[in-house]
Each structure stands twice: as C-alpha cells, then as structure tokens.
Amino acid sequence: MYTQVIAQAVEQSGATVVIFSNNTDGKAVAPRLSARLRAGLVAGAVALPDTSNGFVVKKSVFSGKAFANVNITTSVKIISLNPNAFKVEEGAGTAEVVELNATVDTPKVKVTAVKKQSGEVPLAEAEIVVSGGRGLKGPENWGILEDLAKELHAGLACSRPVADAHWRPHNEHVGQTGAP
Numbered sequence: 001m002y003t004q005v006i007a008q009a010v011e012q013s014g015a016t017v018v019i020f021s022n023n024t025d026g027k028a029v030a031p032r033l034s035a036r037l038r039a040g041l042v043a044g045a046v047a048l049p050d051t052s053n054g055f056v057v058k059k060s061v062f063s064g065k066a067f068a069n070v071n072i073t074t075s076v077k078i079i080s081l082n083p084n085a086f087k088v089e090e091g092a093g094t095a096e097v098v099e100l101n102a103t104v105d106t107p108k109v110k111v112t113a114v115k116k117q118s119g120e121v122p123l124a125e126a127e128i129v130v131s132g133g134r135g136l137k138g139p140e141n142w143g144i145l146e147d148l149a150k151e152l153h154a155g156l157a158c159s160r161p162v163a164d165a166h167w168r169p170h171n172e173h174v175g176q177t178g179a180p
C-alpha cells in the first residue's frame with residue numbers, strides 16, 4: 001500500500017529523487033518502489049550524492065567494513081540513508097505540502113498484532129549496548145543485564161543463538177545478521 005501511494009506521488013509530482021530512511025520501513029518499501037518504478041536504488045547511503053559526474057552515492061558494504069560508490073543511471077533515483085549517518089541541521093530551503101490524489105487497492109495482508117520493542121533505549125539509537133550470550137545459561141538470568149543496562153542507560157542486546165532459542169526477542173539480536 002505504501003509503495004502504491006509513493007509510486008503515484010512520484011509520478012504525479014515528477015520527482016526524480018526519492019529518499020527513504022534505511023530503517024525497517026525504508027528497507028521494506030524502497031526495494032518495492034524500485035521494482036515498481038524500475039528506478040535504481042542505493043540502500044544504506046552514508047553521504048549525499050556526488051552529482052559532479054553522474055549521480056554517485058556512497059554506501060557501506062560488508063557490514064560496514066568497506067564503502068562502495070554506486071552510480072545510479074535511471075531517470076528516477078532512490079536512496080535510503082543509514083540512520084545516524086547525517087546530523088540534523090536546519091536548512092535554508094522551503095518546503096510545500098501538496099495534496100495528491102492516490103488510489104489504493106484493497107490490502108492483500110492484514111496486521112493482526114503489533115509487538116512493541118522491549119528495552120528502554122532503542123538499540124539502533126543506543127550509545128552503550130549491554131549484550132548477553134549463551135554463557136548466561138537461560139532467560140531467567142537476564143535480570144542482571146537488564147539492571148546493568150538500566151544503570152548505564154544502555155540498549156539491551158543478545159547474540160543470535162539467544163534469539164533463536166527464544167530467550168530474548170529477535171529485535172535484540174545484534175551483529176552482522178542482526179540489528180546494526
């Protein structure tokens with residue numbers, strides 16, 4: 001549904017660059033929009049595009065171990081920005097809110113439940129992370145880490161086997177295959 005509406009917004013406004021945040025929503029919608037509009041996508045951008053020779057976007061690759069500069073050559077270009085890659089700065093430009101006529105098909109999926117993230121500090125925003133692994137022996141021992149995380153105002157995390165064993169929720173799993 002989001003993809004459908006954004007695609008219509010792009011077509012009606014004649015937008016040539018579409019920017020997402022590379023968060024859960026952006027990761028879900030940007031590739032769909034890219035396929036629908038046949039528009040080049042760079043996910044996980046860490047710098048503003050260099051337009052001196054094409055439209056070159058720097059992105060992190062191999063779990064942040066290297067960078068790639070990718071040139072988008074399609075007429076509509078989509079980028080998703082890595083969270084915290086940019087500081088919030090007040091710009092001099094002005095923005096206009098425009099009403100669009102969007103049509104939406106009947107949804108093919110229905111949200112039946114919403115699970116809130118656990119932990120007081122969102123993991124992606126945390127400056128300090130307290131993480132536990134299999135050495136803690138079981139979910140009943142996580143109270144020690146919860147207390148420590150609270151004391152340090154830290155995010156609470158776990159290793160993959162811990163999440164796979166349902167000791168902790170999957171949104172707390174960190175590392176290459178987990179949260180950034």
Ligand SMILES: Cc1cc2nc3c(=O)[nH]c(=O)nc-3n(C[C@H](O)[C@H](O)[C@H](O)COP(=O)(O)OP(=O)(O)OC[C@H]3O[C@@H](n4cnc5c(N)ncnc54)[C@H](O)[C@@H]3O)c2cc1C
Nearest residue numbers: 132133134135136158159160161162173174175176177178
């Ligand atoms: C390509 C690749 C990518 C991966 N990506 C990820 C990833 O993104 N995230 C991730 O979490 N994992 C990832 N893994 C898997 C990862 O290697 C392990 O599964 C993970 O690190 C397990 O960590 P753990 O601390 O839970 O358990 P373990 O590594 O088993 O560590 C448990 C530790 O506790 C100690 N211990 C046990 N009992 C006691 C005790 N009674 N007292 C004191 N110490 C004790 C053990 O000696 C051991 O050192 C990846 C693996 C590969 C190959």
